[in-house]
Amino acid sequence: MTAPTPPPTPPFRDPHLPFAKRIDDLMSRLTLDEKTGFLHQFTPAVERLGIAAFRTGQEALHGVAWMGPATVFPQAVGLGATWNDDLVRRIGEAVSKEARAMRARDDRVGLNVWSPTVNLLRHPLWGRNEEGYSEDPRLTSAIATAYTRGLRGDHPTYWRTAPVLKHWLAHNNETDRDTTSSSVRPRVLNEYDLRAFRATVEAGAVAGVMPAYNLVNGRPNHVSPYLREHLRTWTDEDLLVCSDAGAPSNLVDSEHYFDTHEEATAAALRAGVDSFTDHGTDSSKITARVRGALDRGLLTEADLDAAVRRQLSVRFRLGEFDPEHDPYADTADFDTPEHRALAREAAEQAVVLLRNDGVLPLAPGARVAVVGLLADECKLDWYSGTLIHRSTPLEGLYERFGAEQVRFAEGVDRVLLKTGTGTFLHVPPADDDAPGEARGAEGALDPALLAGRTDLPPLTTDTAGTELALVDWGEDVLTLRAPDGRYLSVAEDGYVRASADQPGGWVVQETFRLEPHGNGHLLRHLGTGRPVRVAADGVKVAASDDEDPEVFELVVTERGEDAVTRAAAGADVVVVVAGNDPHINGRETQDRTTLRLPDHQGRLLRAARAANPHTVLALVSAYPYAVDTETLPAVLWTAHGGQAAGTALARVLAGDVSPAGRLPQTWYASDADLPGLLDYDVIGGRQTYLYFEGTPLFPFGHGLSYASFAYADLAARVGQEAVRVSFTVTNTGDVTADEVAQLYARAEDPSVPRPRRELLAHRRLTLAPGERAEVDFELPLSDFAFWDVAHGRWRLEPGPYALLAGASSEDVRLSTTITLDGEPAAPRPVGEHGLDAAAFDEQSGTEIVDRAKTAGDAVTPAAGRTGELLYRGCDFGPGVTWVSVEVAGEGTVEVSVDGGATAVLSTRTPTPGPYAYTTLTAGFTAEGVRDVRVRLRGALRLAHIGFSG
Known part of the structure; x- marks a missing residue:
């Protein structure tokens, strides 16, 4: 009997065909x-074609996130x-290898990674x-490019992971982030x-x-039309645009930009959004909106095809359809000695x-x-x-200098909270083996799972407290924080328990506020916004x-400053470690309000300095501070440095590593030096x-x-298409160290405001x-070059450059100084093209x-003034003898030329x-080359100004 002939392999499964042809076949x-x-x-999976389910999005900003160790x-x-x-x-490269290794154990781990963040720290x-x-922008793009190259891998065809850049575009505020608009002029x-x-x-x-x-x-x-007009013109590759979580619904629910979700979904899809991150794992609402948009004629099947093609392009590049040819399929590199060493190296260099x-x-x-x-x-x-591993500054200094040489004082205030009946808040002992206990690698408590526990006893009151x-x-x-190190937290049932290893969560449940009230204080829980009360069955937040x-009554048993003073007095050097908790104050959904160091930490710093003049301030923070450093002999800063933070800081303090991080x-x-948080005009706002x-x-x-380092031998040669710059750097000190050589430029005689100096290139040298x-x-x-608003394009201005x-x-x-040939300035041909309102040189x-x-921009008076x-x-x-303005709304437009005609149009x-x-x-009468001034009054939008003879 002849064996049945196996069905032919469909073209989309043929690894010898180009991806584009394979996608064509699969789409059909x-x-x-x-x-x-x-x-x-x-x-979802398409089982009849043997296609697996797929999830866009795996956070991997500085390591694989949210998926455990x-x-x-x-x-x-x-x-x-x-x-x-x-x-x-x-x-x-290390992060992408760990993503691959983790996916082999858990298919929830995704290979479409949402990293890095390219928003500028304006x-x-x-x-x-x-x-x-x-x-x-140049330093950001250099670092982002390096990270994405590591994430992608170096195979010419297949990608180890597929990085997605966040967050497009001009996004630097969390306050009302889904409803505020960034006013960004063309330059x-x-x-x-x-x-x-x-x-x-x-x-x-x-x-x-x-x-x-x-x-x-x-x-x-x-x-945004910029997805089409800019982003997709920069590469021939298919780029996948993934929405931020919940943002598709925001188009209607909070922004009120569209009347219906069908309109909003259709508009986003046509603009270039390919994957909708909304309603968690429930896809039914989005698919229903897409079907509704199709039924109403707001979308065509071709619109869907464009989005699906781009998603499939990523999946093919990740090797999903060619597991036998995927060079990264068997990647098992996870928590290797090399990765641990790299984490320490990164922490030291930062x-x-x-x-x-x-x-x-x-x-x-x-x-x-x-x-x-x-x-x-x-x-x-x-x-x-x-x-998996952790290192605090204290642990790092113990390791480097020996525990007998290191004194420690956290500097927290020790308090008792006394109730109106004379009893005190009491934390019952916790059974470490209680059901529901969550531990990670090496027995470390997993803070993501500790918070919200309800199996631990709630706080009570007793006579001792x-x-x-x-x-x-x-x-x-x-x-x-309780004496065993656990933070007071509030679970969904409203009870207060000592149940969190660290503050955390989308809504932090471990933060409180003491509010003066009568002869004492209310203890308000910030996560729920409600005060704490003592009930017969335990301490809880008020239900209403x-x-x-x-x-x-707040009873202070020890002030943090006193503990710091005792520790500092007998030391040769004091290291004050200050900064922020990344889940408190400044974080996603919450902007900071000041550059100042919190008062409590300021008091600790002053206490240490008063007790010992040899005081070093080590700032460990996610952002800059404004600190009086003149009285301090040494100040360092590092971002939160991951698993090797403490070891790295100790090695730098000890001189094992010469610091070479740069701000x-x-x-x-x-704070007086800062612009408004919503002032996105870096040029006009300086x-x-x-x-x-x-x-x-x-x-x-x-x-x-x-x-110390000496710089010499600066030379520059101007070519037809590039400038070649060279100089030498010499280590004139007595230790091996890194130097970061930086090259800046400045236009010496610009016709428009240009940067005081602008980074062109950098290199870190050992x-x-x-x-x-x-x-x-x-x-x-x-x-x-700079962006010439008069003509809507880049222009290299001739003249001297430092x-x-x-x-x-x-x-x-x-x-x-070098002299560059370029294109001389040309006046705006307003008689022919008029003026696009947003293409101004200056505004107020x-x-x-x-x-x-x-599409398109218009200009309006701020707040209708x-x-x-x-x-x-x-x-x-x-x-010209006539002026016309294209406006919407109600108000007045006054157009004038310097020393000449004025027209008022209402x-x-x-x-x-x-x-x-x-x-x-x-x-309106004007001739020759003149400056045009426009005054706007009222609630109107000005789109264009035209002139005719």
Whole structure:
């Protein structure tokens, strides 16, 4: 009997065919319902074709997150502080290997990784400062490119993981993040916000982007035309656009940009969103909206096909359909000695020495007091994995100097909370083997699973009470910790328990506030917003505002400053470890309100300094602070450094490693130096090191060393397409150390406001004593161009440019001037094309809004008041006699030329809606090249100004 002939292999399974042909074949086999199912984050399997389920999205910002134990590297801002592209590439490689190894054990681990974050650190009060690399677009793109190359892998066909950049676009505020609009004029858009994304995408290791929650120029990022007009023009690869969680529903529910979810879903899909992250694992709502949009004619099947193709392109590149050819299929590298060493190397390279009067490095055998709220902490953030290994500053110093040489004082206030009946809050003992106990690798408590436990007994009251550690994190936010180290937390049942290893969670349940009330204080739980009360069955939060809260008397049994004073008095050197908890105050969903160090930590620092003048401040934080450093002999900063943070800090303090981290953003001296959080105009607002004209506390690129370095031999050669720059760096110190050589440029005679100096290139070097290295950069001439708003394109302006080489943006060691040929300025041909309202040179009192829901910009007075626009160098030719304005709304437009005609055009009745434009015309006489000024009054939108003869 002849064996049956096996069915032919379908073309989409043929590894010898190009991906595009294979996708064509697979698309032809999918039904409309199956394609609709592909549009949700959780794509179901197509069993009849043997296609597995797929999930977009795996957080991997500085290690694989949310999936249990993994190697935890320094926060992204710490990786930015390394200024080391090669190191970051190796970290990306390690993270992607761990993702592959973890997926082999757990198919919930995804290979479409939502990392890195490319948002620029424009404003240091942004709650998510920890997630970005730098305030500078070139440094950001260099680090992001390195990370994505590591994540992608180096195989020419298959990718180890598929990185998605976050968060497109101009997103630097958490306050009202889903309803606020960033007003971004064309120069800022092209020279600043788009630049970091563009360079990273053009480098070729990016699988896609994720739009941000906010609006840009009045239009939600999830329906942004920039996805089509910019992003997808930068590469020939299919880019997958994944929505942020819940953002598709925001288009209707909070932003009210569309009336129905069918309209919103259709608009997002047509704009370029390919995967909808909404309603968790429930895809039914999104698929129903897509079907509704199809039924209403808002979408075509071709629209769906475009999105599904881009998703399939990523899946093919990940080797899903070719497991036998996937070079990464058997990757098993997880928590290897190499990964542990890399985590320590990264933590060491991220340490920035801000100030040093010679107290560092610490002398061998020094008696060290390590004090402060973070002295014995290894903090995680929202995007961390679970620690397999941990190292706190105290543990690192014990390891390096010996426990007998190190004194410790946390510096918390020890308190009892006394009730109105004379009893005290009491923490019952916890059974460590209680059911529901969650432990990670090596027995470490898993904080993600500890919080919210209900199997532990709630707090009660008794006559003795339990002494609690009270930590004030600033802004009246505090945590309370039991003697066994567990934080007081509130579970869904409302009871207060000592049940959390650390504060954490999307809504933090471990934070409280003491509010003066009568002769005592209310203890308000911030997660629920309700005060704590004592009930017969335990301590709980009030179920409603009508319940009587407990009024507590705060009994302080020991002040933190006293403990710090005792520890500091007998030491040779005091190390005060201060900073933030990444789950408290500044974090996702919450911006900071000040640069100041929390008062409690300030008191500890002053106590240590008063007890011992040899006091070193080590700031461990996700963002900059404004601290009085003049009285301190040494100051260091590092981001939360992951699993090796403490060991790395101790090795730097001891001089085993010379610090060479550099600041990736400006440290301002006070809150008064900051722009408004929603002022996205870095040019007009003179923001970041590029434009800031004040005196920073520490400048961009700053960082000291235990060695010294000499710069010499600066040479520059201008070619047809690039500038070749070289100089030498020599280690003139007596220890091997790294130096970060930085090259900046400045246009010397610009026709428009240009940066004071702008980073063009950098290189981190390791040099032995006396060793000399030549640094060589080849810079495309396009690096010196700016966005010419008069003509809507990049232009290289002819003239002199200063080249500045040195150790920071302010520590310039060498300079020279080159002269570049370019394209001379040309006036705006307004007689022919008129003026697009948003293409102004200067403005005051205005903001850019959406001209229509699908595309285009308009300008409106901020808050409906009065605003002014200036357009320079407008060429009216032999003359015009009429001016017209395209406006919507109600108000007045006054158009004038310097020293010439003025026309006032008014809409006396409002147009039917914000996108219902009308054209107003008036007599207007102008000739030659003149500056045009426009004054706007009222609630109107100006889209265009035209001139005619």
